[in-house]
Amino acid sequence: MGVDNANLAALVGSRICHDLISPVGAINNGLELLGMSNSLEGPELELISDSVNNANARIRFFRVAFGAAGEQDLGRAEVVSVLSDVSKGGRIKYNWSSEAPAPRREVRMAFLAGLCLESALPYGGTVQILRSGDGWSVIGEGRKVNVDETLWAGLSGVQDAEITPALVQFALLPEAAKEAGRKVSFDAGLEKATITF
Numbered sequence: 126m127g128v129d130n131a132n133l134a135a136l137v138g139s140r141i142c143h144d145l146i147s148p149v150g151a152i153n154n155g156l157e158l159l160g161m162s163n164s165l166e167g168p169e170l171e172l173i174s175d176s177v178n179n180a181n182a183r184i185r186f187f188r189v190a191f192g193a194a195g196e197q198d199l200g201r202a203e204v205v206s207v208l209s210d211v212s213k214g215g216r217i218k219y220n221w222s223s224e225a226p227a228p229r230r231e232v233r234m235a236f237l238a239g240l241c242l243e244s245a246l247p248y249g250g251t252v253q254i255l256r257s258g259d260g261w262s263v264i265g266e267g268r269k270v271n272v273d274e275t276l277w278a279g280l281s282g283v284q285d286a287e288i289t290p291a292l293v294q295f296a297l298l299p300e301a302a303k304e305a306g307r308k309v310s311f312d313a314g315l316e317k318a319t320i321t322f
Contacts (some may be wrong), residue, residue, distance in 0.1 A: 145184050152274040153177045172220035175214060190237050190294070194230035194301070201225070204232055210253075216249030217242075223256040231261065238309075238320040239296040241280070245270050245318050251294050263320045280309045280320065293304035298322075 156174050185207045189199070201224055208219035219239060227235075239252045246252075250267025261313030276286040276295055288296045298320075302309045307322040 144259055149177060149181050149184060153181060178210070179214055182213065186211045186236060189229070189233055190240060191297070192233075194233045197229055198226035199229050199232045212320070217246060218251045220251060220253045222254060225256075227256065230301065230305050233255075234298060234305065234307070234322055235263055237294045237298040237301060238263075238322070241277075241298060242319060244292065244294075245272050245277075245313070247271050261322050265318045266316060270313055270315065270316055270318045272318060277311055277313065280311050302320055 141158075153174075156170065156177060160170060160174075189204075189207065201221070204223075204227070205221050208221050212218045222243060235254045238261075239254065242252050242263060246265050246267040246269075248268045253262075253264045253266075255262045255264065271287065276284075276292065279286055279295055280299055284296055284299070286292075286295070299309055302322050309320065309322045311318065311320045313319075
């Protein structure tokens with residue numbers, strides 16, 4: 126049985142996140158033990174702890190965004206926990222509006238859209254993820270929105286821009302949408318950009 130490139134990329138993403146989450150968690154547990162034994166205190170421990178927490182949050186976020194989607198639903202509490210953790214100390218604050226569980230593949234598309242918007246908000250901002258009926262809107266707002274027209278046009282058409290590792294979400298979102306039978310569109314202004322699917 127063959128695997129197409131998009132599914133292979135998702136499987137690789139799942140494997141990397143799965144293999145990294147345990148050692149990062151173990152480091153965090155070790156730091157907690159050091160903190161309880163008072164054998165290490167001060168700004169050094171705080172810096173290491175913050176870094177481990179940020180890494181753990183990003184891995185959890187990437188696990189949904191880049192991992193295999195599957196058919197199961199993700200509950201509101203789980204999604205909000207991931208977005209809350211990834212927002213701490215970051216330049217982007219995420220907000221999730223849906224009260225009901227959502228199919229993992231739709232949450233995956235929302236997270237990929239969020240990553241696209243992160244690249245358009247050079248000074249930070251907020252990303253609001255809204256669900257209405259069957260449709261989703263992911264809205265990024267900040268002091269300035271910086272959109273590369275060629276790159277963003279590829280979300281709803283043929284991708285002509287060069288895709289670097291930092292921009293892989295622009296190639297994955299249209300593929301995930303096509304697989305789900307969705308069409309991606311976007312709109313951008315000076316302080317706001319919206320991706321819908």
